[in-house]
Amino acid sequence: MIIEDQRDVVEMLRLSWSDSRDRLDCLATAKQASRFIHSNEIAAYDCILIDINLTDGSGLELLREARLRSDVPIIMISGAGDADSRADAISVGADDYVMKPFSVKELRARVHRLCEARLGRGALRQSVSFRIGNVDCDIGRLSMDFAGASQSLTALEGRILRVLYDSAGEDCPKSSIARQALFREHDPRDKTIDVYINRLRGKLLELDAASGDAIKTIRGVGYRLNSVPNNES
Template sequence: MNILVIEDDPLVAETIRITWPVSTDRLRILSTYKQAAHIVHSCEIDYFDGIVIDINLPDGNGIEILRAIRRNTNVPLILISGAGTGDSRADAIDLGADDYMMKPFHIRELQARMSRLVTHRSERPVEKRKDLVSFGHVICDLQRRVLACSGSEMRLTDAEARIIEALYKNKNRNCSKSFLYKIAFFREFDPYDKTLDVYVSRLRKKLKQLSEESGSCIQTVRGSGYRYSEL
């Protein structure tokens, strides 16, 4: 599992990291809302199988982070807190938390609860993939790897098709370069690597050749990545 942990107490965070019982799980631990904001408000949140959030952070409230995440995704989410009542825990679950654990807790129990939630989510019916998507006035056939408009067609590479699909599935949401590198090239993002920028530039040119307006659908998000905005 890929797990995002937002916990400001360094002792708790380190304990989670060191004693997490499944060595193949990957934990990303952040300590403030500011550090997590670019993930919470972008499609990169979908990269994680589960999220653990402390209610009380130095620069934000876990409930607000919960609300922000639930506007975009149903990823399994467990809230943790050193204080709370039955009513406050019930309120958090009503807002979309899948579970709520009080400190101190056993890390093995946290992992077991998260594993159960992730497994349950994976057993839900999977939405059938859409092979035909529209970028402005251009139709993209993801199966055939073709862009088409007004009787004209242009071929796509596999990586270009993966970029199109990722942007389309997250329309009007920021897609970070880190997220797109994993989706399109199956590797981690290197700030000195301009491969993605080259691919996006080629995609824009192809879209513009078929429909001048459609090229503007792929917008640059300065300091972050790209997004697909409908015409």
């Protein structure tokens, strides 16, 4: 689903999207998009592209609404922005962020990688649970729990935690996190991983102060998750 009010952008996507297996649908207004998000139709789509600056509303608000209802991969599109605007979109729950003008070929590759990850998530969800400090993390349910309190995780947060868990007790380079969780090569100028790590630390801290520093920063490398008990079943 493409939520975009610039007709030329939509036409470019339709003309240049060379994979005939994909169906591209479009909504041109925030009002239409909001109705779509709150309907059962959203479950039929593998990925949603949302323009941040729509004529009649905010793409970020649509992103917030969608994240309350679905874990469908969402890529935000913007004609103007900087590191802060990208961080805002990611903090709300976007899986990716592209700037206009963009390469349709690259965008298509990003969409397919996100969709493939979502399809493969079923097997991941059946088996992976572990503890960070005193906090129980369940990647299947996309939640963290401690003493009766719970914090939900986005799909991308879950993938990042899984990458950190797989190398628990060892340094985990940002390049590995980017490839395995964001499905792209790491760009040192891109602060996506840093934003998400800070969000995860905040959620851990809210649940249990003693567990808030379990994810350590390794300068010049990436991060390290303190050794955790293996509850994987």
